[in-house]
Amino acid sequence: MQEPTEFFSPEKLQLFVTGLSGLAPEEVRKAKLLYLRNAISEFEAMQASFEGFGQAQGCMSIIPLFWPIIGAQKRLMAAKLKLGKDRIRNAIEVWRGDLKGERFLLDGDEIVA
Numbered sequence: 001m002q003e004p005t006e007f008f009s010p011e012k013l014q015l016f017v018t019g020l021s022g023l024a025p026e027e028v029r030k031a032k033l034l035y036l037r038n039a040i041s042e043f044e045a046m047q048a049s050f051e052g053f054g055q056a057q058g059c060m061s062i063i064p065l066f067w068p069i070i071g072a073q074k075r076l077m078a079a080k081l082k083l084g085k086d087r088i089r090n091a092i093e094v095w096r097g098d099l100k101g102e103r104f105l106l107d108g109d110e111i112v113a
Contacts, residue, residue, distance in 0.1 A: 007039040008087035029098045036091060036099075040106055043084045047107070050077045
């Protein structure tokens with residue numbers, strides 16, 4: 001599974017935007033919508049997998065030796081989720097002109113382009 005942060009890495013975006021050259025404006029709009037919807041789906045899948053992993057961490061938390069490791073894992077997961085969400089929001093903001101009127105649901109928040 002590709003992480004949402006990878007969808008909007010400079011390399012991935014460069015490849016994506018390059019692939020849009022020569023397309024009609026409506027096709028560019030459709031491609032950007034699909035790209036964002038896929039990124040949001042990947043974000044939600046990563047969020048769900050982190051929640052499942054969090055349950056496993058709960059079982060390990062009865063042993064104090066694991067507390068520092070669990071704490072580090074939780075901070076890492078939170079940082080990845082924040083980065084993914086920020087990059088999706090940034091892309092929506094940058095592409096707002098192409099996405100007029102579209103609505104996206106990201107982590108329970110509705111974003112209107």
